[in-house]
Amino acid sequence: MVHSVCEFRNESSRLLSRNQPWQNEILEVRVLRGGPQPIGIGICDVISGDIVLLEKEDQVPADGLLIPIDTRSLEVNDKADPIINDQNPFLFYGSKVIDGAGKMLVTSVGAETKLGNMSRRAQTSKRTPVEKQLNKLSTMKQIISVVILIIISVVLFLRFNLKKEHQNSGLPDFSGKPHSLKELHEAIKRVALRPCGMLNMLTSFTLLLVGIAEGLSLTITIAITCWNKRMLGDKTFAQEPSITVTMASVTVICTDKTGGLPLTPQEVETCWIGKEVISEDSKVPTCVREALCDGIGASSLLAENSQTSMDNPILSWAAEKWGLEMETWKQIHSIAKVEQPTHNENIVAALVGKDGGNGPRFLHFNGPAKIILEMCTRFYDIKGIPMPMDEREKAFFGDGIGKMHSNGFKSIAFACQQVDKDDITMLGLLALNKTSREDTREAINKCTEAGIKVLLVSSEKVSMLPSIASEIEVIPPDSDARVITGERFRNSSVEERKDMAARISVVGDSLPSDGVLLVKCLKDQGHTVAVVGNRTNDIPMLKAADVGLTFATWSAEIARKSADIVITEGNFSSIWAIMECGRCIYSNMRKYIQFQVTMTFAGLLIPLITVASHGSSPITTVQLNWAISVLTLLGGLALLMEPPGDMLMKKFTAGAHKQLITKAMWVNIFIQSAYQASLLATIQSQGPTMLRLKKKVIETVIFNSFFLCQVFNMFNAREPEKKNIFGGVHRGKWFWVGVVAALLLQVEYLETAHRIAGDSRLTYTEWGICLLVGIISWCIDLAGKCILLMIKKWVTKPPGSVVGDNRNLSSAVPEPACNLELLQVM
Numbered sequence: 154m155v156h157s158v159c160e161f162r163n164e165s166s167r168l169l170s171r172n173q174p175w176q177n178e179i180l181e182v183r184v185l186r187g188g189p190q191p192i193g194i195g196i197c198d199v200i201s202g203d204i205v206l207l208e209k210e211d212q213v214p215a216d217g218l219l220i221p222i223d224t225r226s227l228e229v230n231d232k233a234d235p236i237i238n239d240q241n242p243f244l245f246y247g248s249k250v251i252d253g254a255g256k257m258l259v260t261s262v263g264a265e266t267k268l269g270n271m272s273r274r275a276q277t278s279k280r281t282p283v284e285k286q287l288n289k290l291s292t293m294k295q296i297i298s299v300v301i302l303i304i305i306s307v308v309l310f311l312r313f314n315l316k317k318e319h320q321n322s323g324l325p326d327f328s329g330k331p332h333s334l335k336e337l338h339e340a341i342k343r344v345a346l347r348p349c350g351m352l353n354m355l356t357s358f359t360l361l362l363v364g365i366a367e368g369l370s371l372t373i374t375i376a377i378t379c380w381n382k383r384m385l386g387d388k389t390f391a392q393e394p395s396i397t398v399t400m401a402s403v404t405v406i407c408t409d410k411t412g413g414l415p416l417t418p419q420e421v422e423t424c425w426i427g428k429e430v431i432s433e434d435s436k437v438p439t440c441v442r443e444a445l446c447d448g449i450g451a452s453s454l455l456a457e458n459s460q461t462s463m464d465n466p467i468l469s470w471a472a473e474k475w476g477l478e479m480e481t482w483k484q485i486h487s488i489a490k491v492e493q494p495t496h497n498e499n500i501v502a503a504l505v506g507k508d509g510g511n512g513p514r515f516l517h518f519n520g521p522a523k524i525i526l527e528m529c530t531r532f533y534d535i536k537g538i539p540m541p542m543d544e545r546e547k548a549f550f551g552d553g554i555g556k557m558h559s560n561g562f563k564s565i566a567f568a569c570q571q572v573d574k575d576d577i578t579m580l581g582l583l584a585l586n587k588t589s590r591e592d593t594r595e596a597i598n599k600c601t602e603a604g605i606k607v608l609l610v611s612s613e614k615v616s617m618l619p620s621i622a623s624e625i626e627v628i629p630p631d632s633d634a635r636v637i638t639g640e641r642f643r644n645s646s647v648e649e650r651k652d653m654a655a656r657i658s659v660v661g662d663s664l665p666s667d668g669v670l671l672v673k674c675l676k677d678q679g680h681t682v683a684v685v686g687n688r689t690n691d692i693p694m695l696k697a698a699d700v701g702l703t704f705a706t707w708s709a710e711i712a713r714k715s716a717d718i719v720i721t722e723g724n725f726s727s728i729w730a731i732m733e734c735g736r737c738i739y740s741n742m743r744k745y746i747q748f749q750v751t752m753t754f755a756g757l758l759i760p761l762i763t764v765a766s767h768g769s770s771p772i773t774t775v776q777l778n779w780a781i782s783v784l785t786l787l788g789g790l791a792l793l794m795e796p797p798g799d800m801l802m803k804k805f806t807a808g809a810h811k812q813l814i815t816k817a818m819w820v821n822i823f824i825q826s827a828y829q830a831s832l833l834a835t836i837q838s839q840g841p842t843m844l845r846l847k848k849k850v851i852e853t854v855i856f857n858s859f860f861l862c863q864v865f866n867m868f869n870a871r872e873p874e875k876k877n878i879f880g881g882v883h884r885g886k887w888f889w890v891g892v893v894a895a896l897l898l899q900v901e902y903l904e905t906a907h908r909i910a911g912d913s914r915l916t917y918t919e920w921g922i923c924l925l926v927g928i929i930s931w932c933i934d935l936a937g938k939c940i941l942l943m944i945k946k947w948v949t950k951p952p953g954s955v956v957g958d959n960r961n962l963s964s965a966v967p968e969p970a971c972n973l974e975l976l977q978v979m
Contacts, residue, residue, distance in 0.1 A: 305760065397731060564585075746814060792867060815874075864899075
């Protein structure tokens with residue numbers, strides 16, 4: 154049932170993803186098929202041989218060839234070959250027409266397209282590394298529980314025969330003569346209905362449930378969802394909640410210069426046209442786009458004393474977003490005069506007109522968004538329709554501007570007024586990141602300190618990239634820049650590529666297949682790779698990586714659907730926040746798993762030892778189920794909700810990110826399980842003599858001690874490798890809630906069991922014995938950690954061994970002794 158609920162929840166999250174604001178409805182195209190009249194069909198229904206009619210803002214639905222009849226050229230948003238004409242007639246799926254109109258003959262669709270072939274080769278397993286590790290742990294628990302169940306069943310059978318417990322029991326003698334199935338059924342029934350027989354059978358099957366229960370994964374899934382909401386809020390959307398935890402083990406991040414790095418085109422964080430935030434796939438009316446480009450272009454013709462520090466970033470963004478070419482724009486437009494309204498010196502107004510006096514002239518305004526908003530009487534909506542700017546609309550835009558400011562962005566608005574008319578129309582709102590370069594440089598430095606390397610992989614010319622990489626410290630200061638071309642990487646041998654992957658910082662002139670090859674090479678070396686991509690060409694890398702990330706605002710729709718995590722706002726610093734969240738969850742998962750596995754092993758060993766030695770278990774079925782149910786829930790609350798520690802983002806040692814249960818954790822699990830099983834088995838056998846207690850009291854003491862050992866073991870699990878298990882415990886309010894709630898529920902359970910089932914009520918002295926058993930587990934944990942520390946000191950290191958620096962990838966992976974002629978770009 155629990156497994157089905159988890160699967161239903163995952164499917165529901167996938168369905169909800171289709172309703173996100175960046176997920177558009179199914180796109181339609183017009184095709185000529187079997188007649189002269191075009192018909193509208195969905196992109197998925199396009200087949201080879203169709204003739205597709207392409208217009209401005211349309212997405213190319215398949216691979217095909219441009220039909221030159223009645224078509225001079227098309228321009229697409231493909232950075233490699235944007236102009237489609239007779240010399241370059243090839244159109245590829247995923248591109249978007251940004252200028253022109255024409256016809257295309259479809260040659261391949263779906264998985265047979267160029268993008269489909271690359272994506273198919275790059276496709277990896279849908280299971281995240283964390284899911285694989287949890288499934289492996291769950292399988293191990295199931296195997297152990299089945300083995301112990303078989304052993305207990307064999308022991309009970311042998312005790313039944315060796316002690317001849319069947320004699321004088323009223324059971325028929327089956328030796329020497331045949332019996333009917335009815336007699337056999339009655340014999341088994343009478344054995345099972347005996348008090349001891351029923352108890353042992355229920356205990357055996359309960360042990361089986363202990364091993365195969367899905368409570369571990371369910372509790373962790375709930376905790377992952379809570380932490381995602383708590384630390385990330387609405388800033389990210391993950392296709393699978395557990396993918397956030399994978400970010401905890403990332404050792405390499407590959408990104409393009411437009412993949413969240415705040416270079417000049419990325420200074421503009423968001424752009425509002427009307428009431429909508431535009432994205433790569435938004436269809437902006439021509440009149441609005443041209444008017445906004447006129448307002449932006451006017452700033453380049455202003456005098457230097459009238460320009461602001463944000464003019465160049467906005468110009469670069471407009472060139473990247475809409476292809477605004479200033480040389481061409483200057484040849485067509487001119488500025489008649491520049492004014493600064495007397496009521497506010499922060500606003501600049503420029504009278505823009507076309508040379509030759511053709512068409513109307515407009516007075517363009519730009520400045521702080523709140524001031525421009527108060528001036529406007531109308532605004533363009535996303536369809537290019539002028540709408541009245543009443544008080545309600547001003548309140549709506551005011552709230553949006555306030556949200557920009559609360560997120561640390563600077564808001565700038567553009568408006569225009571036709572000469573000889575009174576209406577001032579708002580064209581758009583821009584949110585600009587005021588300290589983006591500093592934030593990104595700081596985030597990259599944090600990644601370096603945490604043992605995570607950032608690689609710049611771009612299709613841009615290699616000569617342009619080293620200066621960019623140095624500016625944001627992808628290439629650390631005072632270091633040799635390892636810069637190579639994609640061609641050099643793809644044409645190298647396997648061994649050379651391994652060495653390159655461990656040394657390079659920048660890859661330029663790369664194809665999508667080069668990025669996939671790099672990602673696979675890094676993964677083969679044991680790295681966990683995250684890729685940041687926003688464009689169609691980035692899709693193969695997004696699919697090949699362990700984690701694919703993209704930004705909702707400036708990414709293509711098809712890239713968002715291919716990514717594992719969509720960042721709704723922010724820049725590269727948001728990726729650092731995701732990694733912090735992932736490491737917090739992963740660290741808490743380890744704590745909880747140590748606690749859960751210890752309880753499981755102890756709960757399996759105690760009945761095994763006691764049944765083998767005494768023929769029955771002191772812990773009943775109801776008691777065992779009670780302990781497992783309560784401690785699984787409250788232990789998860791206590792340990793999975795622990796606040797992040799100060800050393801959370803420290804460097805990973807080699808291979809540590811691949812181990813869900815470390816060696817130190819296994820030692821703690823073994824010591825605590827052995828201590829609980831041996832001590833409680835001793836109390837059962839020697840308790841009546843040593844403690845002078847009745848058998849029924851001894852059984853209650855054993856159960857209560859088992860329960861309290863798990864509660865005290867929560868403290869041990871908080872610090873698997875540190876001797877001070879109480880460090881920072883004052884910050885964990887949920888930890889104390891879980892501990893106190895478990896103790897109160899146990900007291901209430903014992904009182905209820907005494908009244909209903911007739912179990913023994915414990916005195917203060919007997920409670921003191923149970924608490925002493927739990928406290929001793931702290932001493933056992935401290936002694937075990939001290940012994941491990943002494944062993945580490947005794948182990949001598951090889952001569953000349955040096956601890957690696959995770960600042961380079963080669964520290965986590967041994968460097969091959971290979972001399973490469975890497976391209977050095979100064």
